[in-house]
Amino acid sequence: MILFIKLLLAHLLGDFIWQPNSWVKDKEARKYKSIYLYFHILLHAILAAVLVGEIKFIPYAILIAITHGSVDLIKLNYQKPNTKRTWFVLDQIAHILILIAIVLLYNGESINFLWFNNQFWILIIGILFITKPTSIFIKTIISIWNPESQNSHNDNSLATAGNYIGILERLFVFCFILTGHFEAIGFLLAAKSIFRFGDLKEAKERKLTEYVLIGTLISFGTAIITGLLVQALLLQLV
Template sequence: MILFIKLLLAHLLGDFIWQPNSWVTDKEVKKHKSIYLYLHILLHGTLAAILVREIKFIPYAILIAVTHGAVDLVKLNFQKSKTKRTWFVVDQIAHVLILIGIVLLYENKAVSFSWINNQFWILLTGILLITKPTSIFIKTIISIWTPDNETSSDDSLASAGNYIGILERLFIFCFILIGHFEAIGFLLGAKSVFRFGDLKIAKDRKLTEYVLIGTLISFGIAIAVGLIVQALLLQLL
């Protein structure tokens, strides 16, 4: 675990802290012809070797540098302006998976899937249930009350309400599992300050009631799912 943390720290330093924006821009324009790509690769290998501080790890540090460069090259050559976010996520996931593989290889450990047990399936099902499926359920239930103002264009971010709902349900789910029910009240209060303050200024009663119904249904489902998952997990102990 300590080895992985050191390698992750090296990755964070090399990819975010000590990589100037000018390097990123130059790499995106020149791709494999950019000198900064190779400086970036060298930086990652050097950081990994320095943080681990073991002579026998040097070949693995070189492997980290080479694989990091290969992943970056794939991203640079295939990403487009519209797919930058997607490729950023894929790129970071690939780097972390490589680090995990390096740790297992260096410590001569086999990949273990013992963590995939009954608790895992219960948690996974609960988490997935309160994301998009719940959003669709809530949208369908309250669609009969959709006010005209909700469908008109405004200054809101695209799909912001949907993502806010998913995030708040995930927070509630975590609060219940760790036994901090008081945090749910804090979350509801924080949302009320921001969301319902705007609605009060808009002076639209129907829209306020519509949002309130959606919020209460969202919180209710998240609490119910959290309690059910908690009860199922306790039965397995």
């Protein structure tokens, strides 16, 4: 099982944390001609090999990289602006299934999600998941709506501030769950509501209010579920 956790960590690092948006845009524009596609494939091979840390796993790391690149190419060639969300989900499912297949191919072990032997890897996966990966998931889910305000081009909002606020709030919620301070989540949600109330009142747009509310609930919900899941898995070790 620890092999799957390491490979999943490599996937999160390679596909989300260490893949700049400029790489994604270039791949979507140039597809197989994009140099960043091959950088991306190489990064996955290196991450898988380094995190597993076994010489004999190198051929499997190369196999992961090749299959990852193949899946990405299929998505890049067939996705359309109105099907990006569907292809994003299918792409991630395919990558996870490939990792499971590699684990079974490498050592023949079955994957038991109820028992782990390393708390560190569980925490790392949980923390990484609620940062940039969750931000991308939320953005993908709510991209079906576009509540552009008439004053959106004249606001004084910091660039990407909303993204970092979301990540920080999820990290706080995650820590509150693991430390058993559930009441602090309510205070955090209330504090955010107070700060947001002024902006939404000034905007005077119901669509924007609903858009922000949906994003906030998904963000908090994801952090709570992730925290509870990590907590449950950690308790299996006690």
